[in-house]
Amino acid sequence: MKHQHTYDAQGKQICCTEEEKIYQKAGAEELLKEKAPHDHDEHRVEEHGDHDGHNHGTFEGSPWKMFLPSIISLLLLLIALYFDHFLKPDWFTGWVRIAWYVVAYLPVGLPVLKEAWGSILQGAFFSEFFLMGLATVGAFAIGEYPEGVAVMLFYSVGEVFQTLAVSRAQANIKSLLDQRPDEVTVLRGNKPEIIKAEKVQIDQIIQLKPGEKLGLDGKLLSDKASFNTAALTGESKPDTKLKGETVLAGMINLNTVAQVQVTTAYTDSKLSKILEMVQNATTQKAPTELFIRKFAKIYTPIVVFLAIAITFLPYFFVADYDFSNWLYRALIFLVISCPCALVISIPLGYFGGIGAASKNGILFKGSNFLDVIANIKNVVMDKTGTMTEGVFKVQEVLFDKAFNQAEILEMVNAVESKSTHPVATAIHEFVGEVNTDLKIDEVEEIAGHGLKASIKGKELLVGNFKLMDKFGIEYDTDISKIVYTLIAIAYDQKFVGYLTVADSIKEDAKLTIEKLKSLGVKPTMLSGDKNSVVQFVAKELGIENAFGDLLPEDKVKKLQEIKASNQSVAFVGDGVNDAPVVALSDVGIAMGGLGSDATVETADVVIQDDMPSKIPMAINIGKQTRKIVWQNIFLAFAVKAVVLVLGAGGLATMWEAVFADVGVALLAILNAVRIQRMKF
Template sequence: MSHGHCNGSCCGTEQDMQKKEMLKIAVSFVLLAAGIFLSAADVPFFRDGRIRLVWYLAAYVPVGVPVLREAWETMRSGEIFSEFTLMSVAAAGAFLIGEYPEGVAVMVFYAVGELFQDRAVSRAKRSIGALLDVRPETAAVVREKGIETVSPAEVRIGETIEVRVGERVPLDGISESDAASFDTSALTGESVPRRIGRGEEVLAGMIATENVCRIRVARPAGESALSRILDLVRNAADRKAPAELFIRKFARIYTPAVMAAAALIVAVPWVWSLAASGFDYDFGDWLYRGLVFLVVSCPCALVVSVPLGYFGGIGAASRRGILFKGSNYLDAITKVNTVVMDKTGTLTKGVFEVQQVVPAEGLSEKQLLETVAAAEMRSNHPIARAIVRALPEMTPVFLSSSDAKEIPGLGIETTVNGKEVLAGNAKLLGHYGVDFPPETDGIPGTIVLCAVERRYAGYIVVADMPKEDARDAVAGLRKEGIRRIVMLSGDRQAIVSRLAADLGIGQAYGDLLPEGKVERIERLKADPANVVAFVGDGINDAPALALSDVGIAMGGLGSDVAVETADVIVQTDQPGRIPMAIRIGRATRRIVRQNIVLAFAVKLAVLALGAGGLATLWEAVFSDVGVSLLAVLNAVRIMRKRF
């Protein structure tokens, strides 16, 4: 029986382990049912007490031995009174008084509860291993004999490494190439590739997107940007203690209490018989009552009802594209009062679109868009592709362009229909002495300015578009009572502030590296009143996901690292599912509480009857079965509930 915790190396065999547990339970159940039938049919060979004992011991072993092993392990660790101890003593008591079927039945139902528990609780995440997978294992070093491929740890500061197109930079350094484009999303979450010129810093984790570049190493492998992110994940994961299961906490008090009560049921009448005349004390009768009490007090119904409630909640969420990695996170999300959200890929699509076309006097929007598209049509830059996509479908052909010259970090100079066209940022027009209106300063989004024959022709605003349900997600969170919603991003502050205002988010911070996001989370968590959920989708979000009380990842388009690090995964990539996840968590908590109250009520009633000699062992077992069945039906309700 799988009572321990699974690490990353064993997660792949978890289903096999569950199949083995189911097989053990099936074997014990069949033997138990067969034994009961043989007794009821009064089969001659089964009248022999030794045969009955061996038969039920065979039924007991598959489900009982693992519990005995766990009881022994917990005792060795100093925890004498646990549910394993109670189960072991109760089953042993049933066997001692000759009630073999009851002893086996107790263990079978306990095993069923543990099986549900194993399926409902979270398994160890492979976040650190996933991060290591994206860290390059080799570096191409330029040396006297040519380019040598070595481990990044073997590269010395000051040496030059070469990074080809599509490869990830293995070490931090300074660019020795005139200009190169890098995908920086792994570090900043910024979806626009960054142009880096000679002498500028290049960080490990960036990906070369256009041409081969050479980098002079500035830091050893252990101090690279990606290594720092890895350390952040490690430290944040260490600070997040796993939620302890309710039944384990409860058993610390419950188990010694009921064992003491069972002993008192036997001892107190004996003492009373010594002090009071006329009271006939039958040791065998009171021992039977004590053992009945002990069997009745087994927390089987609780062990089944609690995880079943969570199992229902996890199933309901998964049907709606929300994956909770464990029952503890269903509990945790109900307490969240602060939601921090990444921008790119979480609230926005991560795909650029033209938002505004502002032509200069004398030009139409269509003319400006066609001119800039003609200049950008041969570029693979995301901004250029967005502008070309924005052309109306009825445009028959592009305007002819020639002699395109890309100026690193500035833009493009080309000829369109025989006229010189400049398309790029403000520095490009300033470089050619073109005056343009100051209104373009501070506009959120990426601004592409255009000049024709050195005369200002207008500008185009390109920006990452918000997801369709982003606004509804923010409104839904407020409806659920979330008192603070914060946006964090590696994008420029002007872009972040504009989007936050559009969505109704009160606090927004831009220009952040992963360390900056972690700092913001830590500031929020410094106030014990804040229970923080962080929503992200990139590698750069992994430290913040691990540090938050509840980490939520956009699973459809999010990075593997974010998915592995997070506690909750929104597989549909819809931020509107976040308030739904909170509603499901709260509904699950209500059902679990109902199951606990029901289990306690029935348990206390049967305990009282057992102490008074009015309940048999079978009645105790069936009361547990009845409570478990009601708990199952109650848990199934959440699967049909609309959220």
């Protein structure tokens, strides 16, 4: 298998570690370039060229073509072994026999030798290519031709399997890129025109035919439309949107022609941000990966010098010293000690975990978060939009008779139109269209309290009862007895009354808590909503620790109290007010559908479909990934240690060395890709 290389700003090639090559082959960066405009194509060979000047990216096409060099070598090797041990023709001796084995070696050996030479030129002398090249050329030097061919043959087969394993992990992420169309149909003077998606301006209108994918985020102008949201949520269940509701890039229109007004630039869409997160995920490496990477840089030179010692030191201590015998032992030692199984399978295991999570609508921003989330002991969660739908409906309106209810509601609706909070949406749906003739001045959002504005020269307050207390508004309502969420209103320094709004618990919320407890994780709920509502929801879900009436700074204090017990904490939220606690937690988890951009960008893990059941799923994926990675580490070290001792003592042949290197690497790769087949 050929390898990719990176270049610095001056065009100088930088030799990569095997781990980096895996990430280049599997990372979304290369995939994004596949989607880039074609005018950049002439640069791609230079950016990702091999030493021979060709592009060797992730393989696309029939896997059998990848195995062709190995098949040719295998056939020539089998024929040679048949001649050597069974047919024994007179002509198959001397230079003819050597030439036959050399020809059998070249299809698999020449690419590796070129890689070794290229690495040496770039200053990376002790690479795995150098080890394999040295071992096989040395085998030829002492007349062990079949072993030399076999070692390189099996090594090449292992490299092909590595590529196939990476391609499988890559497929889950590539499917996301396929969901973002390059072109869209915009309406200009009621005439459709196809243009590049990145050139569409905000407020332009897109026409979407049945079966087409939406290219940008926007607001539905049609009365009604159904969408397949699998690109964003992982769920193909149709989602019906009504006029004025938000629709996102990647959604597929299912039935009628729909019109969408663009609200977000192409590069700022939810799907674009998701792709950027996946692209950057491979740059954040887990501690285990970083350790193995450093270990390999120290380990490989030591192995080379030990092999030299095995070859020459016995001359001073062994009476019947035979150079060929001890050189053969040293070559076996080199093959066994090649760190392929570690540097291939460990990053592949983490990338497989990221791919498995992406397939299930969970985005990890780095493999390091797979490690951290596996150790989580506490999950602290917000209520609204996390464990509840975040879709409020007004239940009742209780105003003082001294006020004109219709007039107050009209003002409240106008002020709330400035907010993206779910409660604002509920009020808008209850009241109706916003009166644009109302002059609203000095709108201010007070975090954890509500909104303050000036209408008709008088102050309007809309929020919770803490907002009333903050501005000294007197009221005689006993809020402790009301389970529903309350929206208090004051106008001209007088208490008007309140609205009650209700939110429904998500279908999978209770199952989420049960699964968290089964994983040994303690759930806690923190919310800015009134405490009676929070306690009601917590009781329904089986959460023992729940706290309401919290300001953003109160949430931070509660989280710090939990962290003080030296236990790792994950926080799950969706609102702007959750961004500080998301940043403070060991793992910040954001609900990516309803979640604010600030929270999604701050979070370490994003749940695309807002389903809380994905929280324990994410933890389980982290645990399984860590388990597989450590299985591979123990497997590689255990087998290599045993065969190394046997090889140094002359009890192992080159065939055992092949198993210790390539065989273990293949087993580790198969174990690493296993996570992509797991059902969580």
